[in-house]
Each structure stands twice: as structure tokens, then as C-alpha cells.
Amino acid sequence: xxxxxxxxxxxxxxxxxxxxxxxxxxxxxxxxxxxxxxxxxxxxxxxxxxxxxxxxxxxxxxxxxxxxxxxxxxxxxxxxxxxxxxxxxxxxxxxxxxxxxxxxxxxxxxxxxxxxxxxxxxxxxxxxxxxxxxxxxxxxxxxxxxxxxxxxxxxxxxxxxxxxxxxxxxxxxxxx
Numbered sequence: 001x002x003x004x005x006x007x008x009x010x011x012x013x014x015x016x017x018x019x020x021x022x023x024x025x026x027x028x029x030x031x032x033x034x035x036x037x038x039x040x041x042x043x044x045x046x047x048x049x050x051x052x053x054x055x056x057x058x059x060x061x062x063x064x065x066x067x068x069x070x071x072x073x074x075x076x077x078x079x080x081x082x083x084x085x086x087x088x089x090x091x092x093x094x095x096x097x098x099x100x101x102x103x104x105x106x107x108x109x110x111x112x113x114x115x116x117x118x119x120x121x122x123x124x125x126x127x128x129x130x131x132x133x134x135x136x137x138x139x140x141x142x143x144x145x146x147x148x149x150x151x152x153x154x155x156x157x158x159x160x161x162x163x164x165x166x167x168x169x170x171x172x173x174x175x176x
Contacts, residue, residue: 008044010103011035011133012094014087014111014119015051015060022058024067027112030136032067035110038133039073042108047073048097050081050090059083087115088161091122092168108133114150118158125165 013035016028024032032049039045047068051060059082068078081097084090098107109119110133123130138147 008046008103009039009042009105009108009131010046010048010098011039011042011108011110012090012119012123013047013049013064014090014109014115015049015064015084016112018054018057018060018063020055020057022063024063028060028064029067030138031110031112032064032071034133034136035108036068036071036073038108038110039077045077045108046103047078048081048094049078050084050094052083052085052089054085087118087157088122088164091119091126091165095123095126095128105129106131111135113138114147114154118154118161121158122161122165125162 013031016031017025018028019025035047039047047065049061049064049068051064053059059080061080061082065078065080069075079097079101081090081093084093094107106129107123108131109116109123111119113135116132116135120130120132
């Protein structure tokens, strides 16, 4: 075992819907639980929940931070990115947040199995070495049609987000 202290690992948790009453959906709970379990095996994890507010609901990131705290994660290990409205915005906002903190290490990526490939690709394209957080198990009872809807959605979203990211790098993409 090395005498050097192990560097912290940033764990970016991509958001999912929050219910109208502000409570987390099962998908959001599973993503946070997977990230927390992964983080327990790390020397000094820094959790970065990401996701903004929709329709007057609490920000996904804030709800995830509450779940992390409830799982025993201290506030000092949580940095909230609560403005991003979609996956690409989350990648860009988390990248800016981590770089502003001087972080240069690898980024662990936590999301659902259907969403994880897009998150990993976009974080790589944003310049990060990425680590895959084992995704949570989806309920077996989920309908086949619903599973295929999410897979097809991701199949369209991935090339679109890659195109937007490349155009952004070239200075040709529209910015908010």
C-alpha cells in the first residue's frame, strides 16, 4: 500500500424527474443509491448531483443532495449543480464547476443503465477521464414498450448532443 493519500474522486450524479410534491422518483432514488454505494468504496469522494428545477418543482440536484445526506454523506462531500436543464447542460455545468475548483482527476458517472452511455460519451468529449458507476437495477416489472422508448430516446439524443457539443467547441452552436 502506498504512503500517499489517495486523491478525491468526483462522482457526477445525473438527475431524473422530481414528483410535483418535491419527492424523488424511484429512478432518482436508485441513481443516488448507486452513487452512494460506489462512493463508499472511494477514499475521498466528492458527490456532484446535477439537475435543475422544472415546473416550479425543487431542483433535481437539491433533492439528490438531501438523499445523499440521508445516506450519511456529509455536506462537505457534496457540491450541488442545480441549474442544468438537460444532460448536455449537466455535462457542461459540472465540467465548469469542477474545473473552477481546480479538479483535474477522473470523473465517475452515475445514472440509469439506459442513460449511462450518453453521459459517459459526453463527459469524455468534455475532456474528462471517466469511470462508470455500476448502474442501479431497474425494476423487472417495467413494461417492454417503456424500456424500448427510453432506449430509442437515447439513441436519438446521443448523436444530437455530440453534434451540439462539437458545434459548441467550434463556436457555432447557439448558447443560452
